[in-house]
Amino acid sequence: MNRLRDLEIKPTQSALGAEIIGTDLSQPMPGELIHRLIKLWEKYHVIFFRGQSVSPERHIQISQWFGPRHAGYENMPILGDSTQPEMITISNVESDGLLGGGYIEPHQDGAYLPTPLAGAMMRAVEVPESGGDTSWSNLILAYQELPVMLKRKIRNLRVTATNIYAGKTSRTDLGGGKQFFAPDESPVYAHPLVRVHPATGKKILWVSPLNSERIEGVRNQIEANALLDTLKRHVDQDHLYYRHRWEAGDILIWDNRCCNHKRDAIPEGQRRVFYRTVIGGSRPF
Numbered sequence: 001m002n003r004l005r006d007l008e009i010k011p012t013q014s015a016l017g018a019e020i021i022g023t024d025l026s027q028p029m030p031g032e033l034i035h036r037l038i039k040l041w042e043k044y045h046v047i048f049f050r051g052q053s054v055s056p057e058r059h060i061q062i063s064q065w066f067g068p069r070h071a072g073y074e075n076m077p078i079l080g081d082s083t084q085p086e087m088i089t090i091s092n093v094e095s096d097g098l099l100g101g102g103y104i105e106p107h108q109d110g111a112y113l114p115t116p117l118a119g120a121m122m123r124a125v126e127v128p129e130s131g132g133d134t135s136w137s138n139l140i141l142a143y144q145e146l147p148v149m150l151k152r153k154i155r156n157l158r159v160t161a162t163n164i165y166a167g168k169t170s171r172t173d174l175g176g177g178k179q180f181f182a183p184d185e186s187p188v189y190a191h192p193l194v195r196v197h198p199a200t201g202k203k204i205l206w207v208s209p210l211n212s213e214r215i216e217g218v219r220n221q222i223e224a225n226a227l228l229d230t231l232k233r234h235v236d237q238d239h240l241y242y243r244h245r246w247e248a249g250d251i252l253i254w255d256n257r258c259c260n261h262k263r264d265a266i267p268e269g270q271r272r273v274f275y276r277t278v279i280g281g282s283r284p285f
């Protein structure tokens with residue numbers, strides 16, 4: 001256990017994702033193995049481990065292998081909370097649980113930040129019998145599948161994103177538990193519509209159906225809005241997704257720089273308790 005040569009990688013049959021077998025994340029891990037996990041994260045965008053049992057402290061340590069926690073910006077809360085706790089509870093039943101039980105449309109986490117999150121790590125403790133699946137889509141593949149003319153057209157454009165937990169655009173339907181909603185709007189940052197993955201150099205179509213708001217760099221705003229609608233439909237095609245059916249004991253780490261994620265609703269009366277840390281990101285280029 002926890003030897004590099006025992007590592008087994010089982011890619012999903014979908015556009016991204018791989019299960020990592022042969023590790024016990026609660027036990028000491030050699031540096032070469034951790035380095036390999038980071039490379040697998042960059043390659044498959046979502047990596048997951050089944051049947052794990054780790055303490056909250058160990059959860060934080062593992063998350064920090066992939067990058068430091070998000071430091072936070074003034075007036076730019078994440079999930080409406082400007083205190084940026086190191087680990088949050090995502091649950092439809094716990095009193096401190098965030099995100100409620102409803103469907104959450106595809107999005108990137110913190111797309112509205114000057115430095116959107118590089119990723120996140122989720123630990124599933126209680127899972128519902130049905131519902132609550134999370135799906136990730138591959139925005140590198142989405143870019144590659146664009147027609148050449150469209151690639152050329154969007155080359156130098158920028159896009160802004162809405163913080164849906166702040167100000168007048170707050171989506172209170174996505175609340176639950178102790179969900180915070182900040183009263184003031186977050187400042188707006190425009191990022192490249194086609195960004196380059198800092199680790200792999202691959203081009204990414206940085207569009208999210210839930211929070212991409214406005215394309216900048218096109219003179220005609222009606223045309224820009226139509227273009228954004230087209231791109232939102234493009235990134236939301238079924239074949240771009242991997243759907244994760246959660247099991248208790250799952251640990252999953254995703255690359256937020258090149259994926260959207262969405263969550264299915266959790267049926268009434270079913271319990272779902274997850275813990276999440278986030279990995280700070282760099283400024284998109």
Ligand SMILES: [Fe+2]
Nearest residue numbers: 107108109261
């Ligand atoms: Fe999210």
